Amino acid sequence: MQNHQLCRVRKMMMRIKINNILVRQCLGEIIGTFVLLLFGCSAAAQVKTGDQLKGQYLSANLSFAVGVMSAMYLCMGVSGAHLNPAVSLSFCVLGDLPWRSLLPYSLSQLLGAYLASAVVYIMYYDAIMNYSGGILTAYGPNETASIFATYPTPGTSLQTNIFDQVVGTATLLLCILPLSDKKNRPAPDALLPPIVAAVVLGIAIAMSSNCGGAINPARDLGPRLFTLTAGWGTEVFTCYDYFFWVPLVAPLFGALLGCFLYQAFIQWHLPDPDQEPVKSQSQDTEMNFKVASM
Numbered sequence: 119m120q121n122h123q124l125c126r127v128r129k130m131m132m133r134i135k136i137n138n139i140l141v142r143q144c145l146g147e148i149i150g151t152f153v154l155l156l157f158g159c160s161a162a163a164q165v166k167t168g169d170q171l172k173g174q175y176l177s178a179n180l181s182f183a184v185g186v187m188s189a190m191y192l193c194m195g196v197s198g199a200h201l202n203p204a205v206s207l208s209f210c211v212l213g214d215l216p217w218r219s220l221l222p223y224s225l226s227q228l229l230g231a232y233l234a235s236a237v238v239y240i241m242y243y244d245a246i247m248n249y250s251g252g253i254l255t256a257y258g259p260n261e262t263a264s265i266f267a268t269y270p271t272p273g274t275s276l277q278t279n280i281f282d283q284v285v286g287t288a289t290l291l292l293c294i295l296p297l298s299d300k301k302n303r304p305a306p307d308a309l310l311p312p313i314v315a316a317v318v319l320g321i322a323i324a325m326s327s328n329c330g331g332a333i334n335p336a337r338d339l340g341p342r343l344f345t346l347t348a349g350w351g352t353e354v355f356t357c358y359d360y361f362f363w364v365p366l367v368a369p370l371f372g373a374l375l376g377c378f379l380y381q382a383f384i385q386w387h388l389p390d391p392d393q394e395p396v397k398s399q400s401q402d403t404e405m406n407f408k409v410a411s412m
Contacts (some may be wrong), residue, residue, distance in 0.1 A: 140219060144226040146197035150189040151336060152231030154201050157185030159238040159341060163265045167245035176323070182320035191309035198313075202334040203227055203375035204287050205294075211377055224336065231340025235266050239348055254349045256357045263350050263357075266341030268330025268365050270358050280327040280359070283368035284375060286321055290333055291376025293317045301388035332365035339366055 125366050136142050161181030165173040190199040198207045198215075203224040209215035215223070239246070246254075246262050256263035264267065270279050294314055296302045305313055332338040342362060345354045355362045 120204060140186055140222060142221070143197040143219065144222050147226035148191035148201060148230040150197065150199050150228045151340075152234045153192055154182070154185040154189040155231045155337060155341065156237060157188065158182040158337075159235055159266055160241065163238055163242040163245065165216035165293050166262060167242060167249040169249075178251035179319055179322040181274050181313040185262075186318045187311040187315035190314060194307075194311065197223070199360045201227060201336075204334060204369040205291070207370055208291055208377045211374065214271075222249065227336035228340045228343075231336045231371060232344050235341040235344035236348075238266070239344070252287075254351075256345075256350060256353050257277075257322050263345050263354050265356065266345050267338050267362075268332040270329040270361050270364075271327065275329045276359070276361075276364070279329040279364050280368045282325065282331075283365055284335065284372035285370040286325045286331055287333040287372025288379065289321055289325070292374050292380050295377065295380045296384065299384065299388075301390065310360035329361070329364065334365045335368050335370070337370055338362075366378070 134395050136145070156289055158178070158181055161173060161178040165175070165178050186201070189201055193199050198209070200209065200215075200223060203220075206215060206220055206223040206227075210217050242265075246265070250260045250262045252282075253260070254263070255261050256269065272284075294317060297305045297313060321333065325331050330338075342354050346352065
C-alpha cells in the first residue's frame with residue numbers, strides 16, 4: 119500500500135515537472151533573486167526601523183552578502199544564478215548566454231525582487247508604520263522608501279552617482295569573471311557562492327556611500343515598483359530629480375566595461391590550456407634529445 123502511494127506521488131511529480139529549459143531557468147532566477155532580496159531588504163528594514171539598535175550599516179551589507187551566497191547555492195545548477203540583469207547582459211556579450219534568454223532572465227529577476235519586497239513589507243508592516251507614523255515617503259528623517267530601493271546621498275551630483283554605479287558594477291564583473299574562466303585559475307564550483315558573496319560584500323562596504331550601491335537593475339527597480347504600488351506613490355520615481363534611472367542604466371554600462379577590462383587585460387593574453395600540455399611535452403622531448411646527444 120505504501121509503495122503504491124509512493125508510485126502515485128512520483129507519477130504526479132513527473133507530470134508537473136517542467137521540461138522547457140528556459141522556463142526552468144526563469145523559475146531559478148525568480149526564486150534566487152527572491153532569496154537575495156529577502157535577506158537584503160529584511161536587514162535594511164530591521165536597521166531602519168530599529169534606529170540602529172537592531173542592526174547597523176555593516177549588518178545590512180552582510181545580510182545582502184549572505185543572500186547572494188544562499189541564492190547562488192539555490193539556483194546555480196539550474197540557471198547559473200545571475201540574479202542581476204547586468205550580469206546576464208555580460209554573459210550574452212561573452213557568448214555564455216543566448217541573447218533570446220536575456221529578456222526572460224531580466225523579467226524573472228525583476229519579479230523575484232518585487233515578490234521579496236512584498237514579503238518584507240508584510241513582515242515589517244507594523245515596524246514600518248510605527249517608525250514612519252503611517253506616512254510612507256521617500257523624503258525626510260522618517261522616510262522608509264530606502265528600505266527597499268536605493269537613493270542618493272543629498273549633495274552628491276548626478277555625474278558622481280553615474281560614475282559610482284559604473285565603477286561598482288565594473289568591479290563586480292572584473293572580479294567574478296575569472297572565477298569560471300577555464301584558461302585562468304577557476305575556483306571550484308562549490309566555492310563560487312561564498313567567493314562572489316565576499317566580492318559583493320567588499321563592494322557594498324567600499325562603494326555604497328554615494329547612492330546605495332545597487333549595481334543591479336533588478337535589485338533596485340523591483341523593490342521600487344513595489345513601493346510605487348504599496349503606498350509610497352510616484353515620488354519613488356520622481357524624487358531626487360528622477361534618480362531612479364541611474365541604478366537602472368548605469369550598471370549595464372558598468373558590466374560591459376568590466377567585461378572589456380577583463381578581456382583586454384587578462385583573458386585575451388592567457389595561454390590556451392589545450393595547447394599547453396602539447397607545448398610542454400615537445401619541450402621535454404627536445405630536452406631529452408639534447409641530453410641523449412651529450
